[in-house]
Amino acid sequence: MNARIKKYVFSGILLFIGYFLASQHIVIKNKEFKLLKKSELTYEYTFYNVTDRDPEDIIKIDMLREDGIGDVLVDFGLLSEEDKYKLETYYSNLEE
Numbered sequence: 414m415n416a417r418i419k420k421y422v423f424s425g426i427l428l429f430i431g432y433f434l435a436s437q438h439i440v441i442k443n444k445e446f447k448l449l450k451k452s453e454l455t456y457e458y459t460f461y462n463v464t465d466r467d468p469e470d471i472i473k474i475d476m477l478r479e480d481g482i483g484d485v486l487v488d489f490g491l492l493s494e495e496d497k498y499k500l501e502t503y504y505s506n507l508e509e
Contacts, residue, residue, distance in 0.1 A: 434459050438480060442489045452480050468492045472500040 434456065438449040441462045458477055468491050472478050483497040492500075 438477065438482070440482065440485050440489075442491070445489070447485050447488060449477075449480055449482060449485055452476075463489065463491065468496070469500060472497075472504055475504075478504060 432454075435454040436451055438451055438458055439460050440447050440449055441460065442464050455476075458474070461471075461477065461482075463471055463486065468486050471482055471486065474482075478501060483492065483501050486492040487494055487497055
């Protein structure tokens, strides 16, 4: 009976970890990280390192831009609010 309960608990923990990873972007800069909620469950861009990357190249990625990566880049000090707005507007207009 105990072994069966342990299996269920272990399975529950694994399911929770899988769901968490599918629902969050983990944006990393050097040794800092921030969580960014995904708009849909997927494993794309779950771990994304912004160290030594151009903010414009990051904003180009539709999924990250739509989920709000610009705010994270501002928090990390890689981008100003004004530049974030310009880049988001530019790339959002390209896809229309």
